[in-house]
Amino acid sequence: MKDVELKVVERAKALLASGEVARVVGWKKGDFCFDPSPAVFESVEELDGLVYNWFCGANLSKYLIEISKKEGKTAVFLKPCDTYSFNQLIKEHRINREKVYAIAVECLGKLDxxxxxxxxxxxxxxxxxxxxxxxxxxxxxxxxxxxxxxLLTKCETCQKTHQVKDEEIILHERPARDVDRFAEVAKLEAMTEDERFAFWKEQLSKCIRCNACRNVCPACSCVKCVFDNPASGISAKANDAEFEEQLFHIIRAFHVAGRCTDCGECSRVCPQNIPLHLLNRKFIKDIDGFYGEYQAGEEAEGKTPLTSFTEGDVEPNDAVDGEAK
Amino acid sequence: MLKIAKERLNELYAAISNAMELVLPVKKAGEVNFAMWAEGKEVSLETLKTVKSPKDTFFPQSENMMKFKTDGKNIEILDIRAEKAPTVLFGVRPCDYKAIEVLDKVFLADPVDTYYQNRREATTIITLACAKPEESCFCKVFGIDAAAPAGDVATWLDGDNLYWQANTEKGEALTALVKELFAEGGEAEVSAQQEKTRAIVEKLPFATLDLSRLSPKTSTIYSMTLLGRK
Structure with missing residues (x-):
């Protein structure tokens, strides 16, 4: 991993020094070896603080929404999973692709x-x-x-490959894997309704409504979130168990359905370790079943299952019963 | 000093819980937070830090504070505060206890926050010394001794026993209630653990944090607390 980090820093310095980019988005050393945080570097000197190690799990794509509005080009390091979020944000016209220089960086899984x-x-x-x-x-x-x-939970079932690259830094190939990312969802589906309700009630009632899941989510990029809007009538910040259990996370999962790339950041940042990614994965699994396999973020353009109509689309009642075509 | 075998802690919880409400670190869906004790709950005194601090005992995130009654143009404010049930807050870490002392400086000073005061007065706090502080701990910088917490009762936990030392009248009253579950002794074990903990604390990366960046006002609140001035 040290060899990759050296290369990452070397490339970042070269790009900044030559003026090809005005800034670099990467991970900055924290107080310990295990808490690097996303950061913007604007000078070669600052880049001495750039790290790329086993704890760089944070997805940098969402930062580019604001940063790509700035003057000049921005270089960013993207792990395989991050490139799906990046593509999805381009598709939603949230990132200006012209102004980003994407460096695909190798990932052998990150640690939790x-x-x-x-x-x-x-x-x-x-x-x-x-x-x-x-x-x-x-x-x-x-x-x-x-x-x-x-491993971070999101890395346990990852089979993603880089979808975007202007150049790559890959010194070690990741062995191909065959894992079922829907195994946990299938377990929940196998439960009775009451068991499943009890499972989610116990998990979601831990929510302290810190909003970290929403803030980190690349699919949650609304300029004004309904939960931050005092005029919406639902902008509560105090954690009311019933609301968090039955509404907040479910609304969010619906809101990002079809756009969620399964980057797993929601579960990574949750201080109460609520397996939020399972809600999103259930939607992904259903979309696959109803409309055919679809992976958000694989393409930066084109139609998506939930925003296009065909006569063969599943009928609402069939969808409610969970009967896929 | 008193001691009780770890295996008998459930009896202690039950005895306290018979007389008053008992709030302590409980594991729920994998995470440990302060919650009401009941038979069958999974208590975790080994967890160094709960996800949330015990502050919610005194400041719930939401509560009904008063009611209004309107009659034409008259508005009557109804005080709906009820007597707070006696509560025991168990397993408060030394740093969290210090934080409560800091809250006292603000909310028990004139004008007193009577909602806070009601809860504070009804609560007996049992602190729990740290045996294995982590790299992110910085208690020493704030003059907190992780091995000798304040509180109505201070406790220490090792592999075999929980050691118990009442510090205040409230603590003595609680001790009288559960004394028959305890045996005398434990001074040597506690001293040994204290020595070990203090040695670790010295080596923590944040043991020498520079506090000069704190605002003068914040520093004053802390130093007042540290010097024990009211």
């Missing part, structure tokens, strides 16, 4: 520090990954963990 800590590992100083072994150096000694157990 919360999952590492949940294994009782604390005082983390450094992390090294060799194949499926994660070696965590801590003040209490070195711990070896099994990589699949400490």
């Amino acid at each position: 520090v919360e999952k590492i800590k949940a294994k009782g590992v604390s005082m983390i100083e450094d992390v090294e990954v060799v194949e499926k072994e994660v070696k965590v150096a801590t003040a209490y000694g070195t711990e070896t963990l099994h990589k699949p157990e400490v």
